[in-house]
């Protein structure tokens with residue numbers, strides 16, 4: 049139900065999504081000081097895959113000297129992103145290195161030893177007159193710059209900006225909600241770079257050919273950013289662009305939730321905004337776009353919130369992509385005593401890191417090190433008392449306790465009946481659960497096991513088809529061999545009895561008679577058999593395909609592989625329950 | 626340095642189950658005080674017996690099931706069941722019946738189904754029904770609030786009644802006990818009297834200080850407090866009280882000689898206890914918003930039907946347990962529409 053909730057301060061009608069929670073905000077911890085400039089660490093670790101999609105292909109060799117902004121790895125295919133050297137220095141290695149991944153797995157990375165000289169590569173010319181240029185040319189620049197969604201999802205931005213001719217875009221949504229508690233990088237960015245953001249919006253509109261409105265959705269807990277943006281908007285007066293202040297409610301910053309709050313439109317399950325003529329970009333992405341187009345600067349740094357009472361010095365900092373979390377924190381004074389947890393992202397959806405020896409990638413928006421008593425996550429889980437508080441809090445109106453129940457029973461069909469794949473893993477349910485059940489962990493486990501199952505079934509089906517094809521081939525070869533022998537014998541027989549009325553060659557010289565009549569018949573039977581077989585295979589395929597996985601989005605498809613890796617770990621966690 | 630790795634979210638506000646249960650217990654205290662004031666110390670004895678039995682039984686069964694005992698005892702759910710049972714039964718019940726009811730509630734209704742969260746029936750009400758069906762005489766024998774205060778049994782005498790079935794000298798069982806308003810109504814209607822004739826008897830008050838009404842009022846206010854504290858949701862009390870009053874009012878309009886006004890139903894018997902404390906038990910109630918409304922409205926209907934035409938004077942326990950059975954079906958057909966999906970019936 050999307051009932052009108054209330055009005056924004058500017059008088060615009062707002063809608064609300066179901067549920068949501070109000071965690072304590074704690075943004076003030078990191079907003080006291082302005083954004084600190086980037087520091088150059090002793091080494092940079094640049095994963096080839098910092099985005100959803102295929103890893104980039106390295107263009108450099110070990111020992112090579114590179115310049116700041118130089119392209120060092122190239123996007124591999126459409127869903128991928130370029131990688132540039134964040135500073136000048138020498139490539140010291142290309143190989144596996146620990147990255148921020150739930151399983152603590154290693155991933156291929158380029159290691160760069162900065163020389164501290166900040167020698168710049170030659171940058172492409174600024175496209176100051178972007179409005180006069182072909183949108184495709186501007187888009188190419190954005191793609192070149194290796195920009196991915198900076199809100200955390202790290203989806204290559206160029207793809208979202210080219211939804212194709214069958215999906216005309218009329219509205220641009222700028223996500224400035226930043227609803228996770230603690231995180232303030234977007235807030236601080238808007239305070240500092242409001243003008244750049246407005247430039248970025250102009251560019252995005254041009255590339256998308258948006259003629260309709262542009263809505264900037266921002267939660268009302270960021271008054272300074274709101275003022276800065278209002279001023280920038282007043283100065284640049286872009287047409288149809290409106291800053292919409294929305295009430296603070298987690299997860300307003302979810303793409304679907306934000307669109308619902310701003311427009312009242314509900315995206316179909318598995319739908320993307322482009323299907324309703326909208327594209328949504330994060331403020332950091334828009335600023336990166338402005339930098340790339342107007343200044344020729346690729347995405348080599350981003351703002352990261354360093355926060356939590358477990359850090360000596362909380363704040364926001366410009367960070368070179370590839371800086372190790374440990375180096376960054378050390379440069380800022382290190383940890384306070386007693387820290388046992390480090391989270392990349394916010395307390396609601398962030399990912400706990402095994403170690404701080406992992407690089408900050410393009411999608412990393414926050415490092416959170418809570419003091420021992422700060423965030424409570426380890427309370428033992430009790431039994432579900434069916435209180436439904438989880439269902440009341442779920443922004444997607446799922447029934448989290450049913451999902452939990454059926455996951456525990458390992459009834460994956462039922463879990464999918466209850467729309468597991470609509471879960472955005474926002475954590476609202478687990479947050480309110482009085483029994484402290486780690487609900488989201490169960491949903492991840494369920495998703496992973498379904499993906500793995502689907503993958504196994506796909507493989508099995510593939511193997512079965514291969515086997516059948518081989519069988520058919522063998523049969524055909526056998527048939528042909530027999531046919532040849534038979535024809536040979538026939539010919540011999542005909543030679544023996546030349547006066548026979550049968551086997552009189554016709555005009556075309558083909559043997560006539562029984563054989564000639566039965567052959568088409570045989571072929572027809574064989575064809576019918578093959579058709580039946582194909583039909584059966586298709587049916588079988590439909591039968592074995594798990595319902596939701598049949599229509600996975602490309603992004604989900606790609607997550608399958610990552611998920612498979614995680615599964616072992618998730619399974620062991622499940623066992624130890 | 627290696628860090629602790631937990632799944633998101635990384636924060637849980639402290640709102641554990643035992644806090645919720647504790648608030649339910651606190652909310653019962655005003656009513657307990659009023660009952661003790663009007664009906665003597667029997668309730669305190671029942672509370673003690675039921676609580677001790679429940680805790681011991683829970684601990685013993687968990688030990689047998691090789692489950693951790695401490696967290697289960699500290700979630701306070703056993704105490705809540707014990708208290709509700711103790712408040713529901715007569716204050717002059719023999720001690721062993723209280724123990725039996727509590728034992729049955731915890732061991733059979735709760736733990737044999739798997740403990741907290743797994744029991745399909747409300748333990749307190751199932752225990753109550755066991756006693757009502759097995760010992761109908763004792764279960765309907767209530768201390769009369771109208772006996773003079775100097776004849777009200779003191780603590781020692783209450784203990785004697787409970788443990789030895791010995792009543793204070795100079796009085797009789799008949800003098801001590803009396804009918805509840807619902808009993809009274811039932812008997813007199815059966816004798817052919819009209820509601821207005823019964824009404825003129827000494828028994829009825831409309832918030833004129835009648836003990837039953839004070840107890841109901843206390844439970845009502847406590848219930849509102851629980852809603853305010855978000856321990857329970859408003860759906861169930863509203864639908865239960867709403868359907869009960871609506872039906873009562875409708876029949877009152879149709880035949881005022883046979884049916885008392887709706888208000889009478891609200892302040893009589895187990896209505897308020899049922900609406901705010903029993904039907905709202907999360908474990909055994911429906912879990913969807915629409916389902917809760919249906920579940921509770923149906924309880925109101927059953928309560929009215931049994932009170933008006935059934936064989937028992939009060940019916941909250943029957944109604945709740947009956948509707949407990951219907952919960953899986955109600956839940957199945959009242960699932961909310963998942964965002965981004967079309968509405969459909971059932972999963």
Ligand code: SF4
Pocket residue numbers: 431432433434435436437438439448449452477480481482483484485487
């Ligand atoms: S919030 Fe927790 S205890 Fe309550 S129904 Fe949901 S899972 Fe069960």
Ligand code: SF4
Pocket residue numbers: 441442443444445446448470471472473474475476477478487488491
């Ligand atoms: S994590 Fe999933 S089930 Fe839980 S509240 Fe968020 S969307 Fe709903």
